[in-house]
Amino acid sequence: MTIVVLRHLAPTLGLVDHPDQRKQHVGEVPLVGGLAIFSGLLVGGVLCHDQFQGFERALFGTSAVLVMLGALDDRFDLSVRDRLLIQTIVILTVVAGTGVYIQTLGTIFGHEVMLGWVGVPLTVLAVIGLVNAFNMMDGIDGLAGSLELVSIAAIVLFAGPTPLHGVIVMLALLAAASLPYLVANQGFMGRKIFLGDAGSMLIGYLLAWALIRLSQMPQSQLSPVDVLWCVALPVFDTFAVMYRRLRQGKSPFKPDRGHIHHILLGTGLGPRATLALLVVLAAALALVGALISSLAHSAGTNLTAFCVAMGVYVITVSHAWLRQEARRHRLLDLQRSADVIAVPSNRRSPSGGLAGQRHEFMAEPGDRTTGTYGPARESFRR
Numbered sequence: 001m002t003i004v005v006l007r008h009l010a011p012t013l014g015l016v017d018h019p020d021q022r023k024q025h026v027g028e029v030p031l032v033g034g035l036a037i038f039s040g041l042l043v044g045g046v047l048c049h050d051q052f053q054g055f056e057r058a059l060f061g062t063s064a065v066l067v068m069l070g071a072l073d074d075r076f077d078l079s080v081r082d083r084l085l086i087q088t089i090v091i092l093t094v095v096a097g098t099g100v101y102i103q104t105l106g107t108i109f110g111h112e113v114m115l116g117w118v119g120v121p122l123t124v125l126a127v128i129g130l131v132n133a134f135n136m137m138d139g140i141d142g143l144a145g146s147l148e149l150v151s152i153a154a155i156v157l158f159a160g161p162t163p164l165h166g167v168i169v170m171l172a173l174l175a176a177a178s179l180p181y182l183v184a185n186q187g188f189m190g191r192k193i194f195l196g197d198a199g200s201m202l203i204g205y206l207l208a209w210a211l212i213r214l215s216q217m218p219q220s221q222l223s224p225v226d227v228l229w230c231v232a233l234p235v236f237d238t239f240a241v242m243y244r245r246l247r248q249g250k251s252p253f254k255p256d257r258g259h260i261h262h263i264l265l266g267t268g269l270g271p272r273a274t275l276a277l278l279v280v281l282a283a284a285l286a287l288v289g290a291l292i293s294s295l296a297h298s299a300g301t302n303l304t305a306f307c308v309a310m311g312v313y314v315i316t317v318s319h320a321w322l323r324q325e326a327r328r329h330r331l332l333d334l335q336r337s338a339d340v341i342a343v344p345s346n347r348r349s350p351s352g353g354l355a356g357q358r359h360e361f362m363a364e365p366g367d368r369t370t371g372t373y374g375p376a377r378e379s380f381r382r
Contacts, residue, residue: 003184004038006032007193014075017194029192031074033145033181034199038067040177041202048169055098055370056166059209062090066205068132070198080253084128091127095120100213100300102126106224109300123212130211131204132253133234136241138200140271145182145195146279147234148203149175154230154286155207158293159214159222167210174206202210207231229289232306233260233282236313244318258321266324284311 008015010030017029045052045060069086072078085145095101101123105113115122138144152171162168184193211227214220228235237260242252264274292305 003032003036003189003193006030006035006039007184007191010193015071015196017074017196026288029194031194031196031198032195033185034067034070034197034202035072036184036193037174037181037195037199038063038202041173041303044173044176045170048173051169055100055213056170058094058098059170062094062331063202063205065090066201067198070196070201070339073197074224075123080251080333087128087131088124091124092120092204094209095123100209100216102212102224103216104224106155106215106299108303109298110173118177126212127205127208129238130208130234131201131233132236133231135197135200136202136208136238138259139233139259139263140274140359141185141192142182142204142275143261143278144200145178145185146275147282148207150279150282150286151207151235153221153283154290155210155214157290158226158230159285161219162214162222164217167213170206171210178203203300204234223302225291225299225306226293228306228337229286229293231360232285232289233278233308235316236285236310239310240314243314244319244321260317263317263320263324264380276308 006369007030010032011028015031015035017031041063042060062071066087069078069083073083096281101118103115104119105115107113130256134144134147136149155171156168158359161167181193181195181199185195186192207230211222211230214222215224240260241256241258244258245252245254245256252359261274263276265271269277288309289302289306292302296305
């Protein structure tokens with residue numbers, strides 16, 4: 001019901017996405033998936049209010065601010081600085097109001113790593129990092145929402161039975177509210193809708209805080225290192241993309257088409273095949289983490305394995321991106337070379353005889369570029 005109503009209101013609210021160089025969808029698509037998920041989450045929260053304590057209630061309240069921020073970003077394209085500032089204020093509000101933040105990284109190589117006051121800025125970085133990781137992964141239909149479900153399943157797998165029932169109930173409500181969106185996003189409920197920044201912010205925000213709360217509880221089965229495996233694929237891809245952008249001298253927040261889903265699409269895979277492959281990869285990473293955690297019984301070994309896996313991912317994806325960029329530039333050069341004019345002419349030989357017809361390839365005036373002729377026309381998808 002909420003999806004139907006919001007889908008009709010989207011053009012009036014200005015919450016529609018338009019295709020451009022990075023976005024390859026057709027026509028205007030409503031950006032109301034996040035609002036629909038949050039509406040379902042609120043209804044579930046009211047029905048299950050007796051399961052929640054102060055921490056979960058604080059998350060519901062501050063989530064409303066994040067969803068509003070995301071909707072404004074969808075509508076007006078806010079600056080990165082403004083988004084980060086508001087996100088930081090919201091996170092610090094939760095820390096101040098609940099006292100929950102990253103206090104320890106667990107026992108690593110025989111030593112418990114206590115953070116003290118450093119845990120507060122680390123908490124801000126961790127929450128903002130996961131919020132933006134899910135935002136960056138929202139590049140093809142269903143990806144961010146599906147990775148959210150994988151992460152929730154991984155949290156339940158790692159955490160096992162826990163006295164923090166409110167956090168688990170909140171995650172269950174988030175998963176339940178996301179399912180109708182995923183159906184609508186795939187076009188099974190008429191005109192499709194997109195998640196929007198409101199939705200990706202909500203998903204990353206709630207997952208980040210749930211992971212922090214569960215991992216910081218004494219005697220928790222979910223260690224701070226296990227947390228990383230629950231969201232491994234979004235974290236890996238964010239590191240890979242930011243590393244590449246920084247090496248190119250670009251802003252790490254400047255959007256492009258260099259994410260893993262873009263690279264897979266560039267190989268010829270369809271959107272749904274790409275979605276299925278990435279969901280399987282995310283689930284496999286979580287299962288590998290669970291296996292290492294259960295066999296090694298060492299946070300240090302677990303952390304080392306995570307870092308090695310991330311390094312392999314970053315190198316592999318970066319190499320694949322470079323190969324695709326090289327191929328793209330070769331195609332551009334071919335297109336520039338093809339942008340020449342075949343001019344027929346009848347020329348006589350020096351002896352005055354007819355030398356025969358031939359074609360002279362000439363560049364159009366003003367179209368010369370470095371080393372090639374003709375304008376660069378990108379007619380293929382990037």
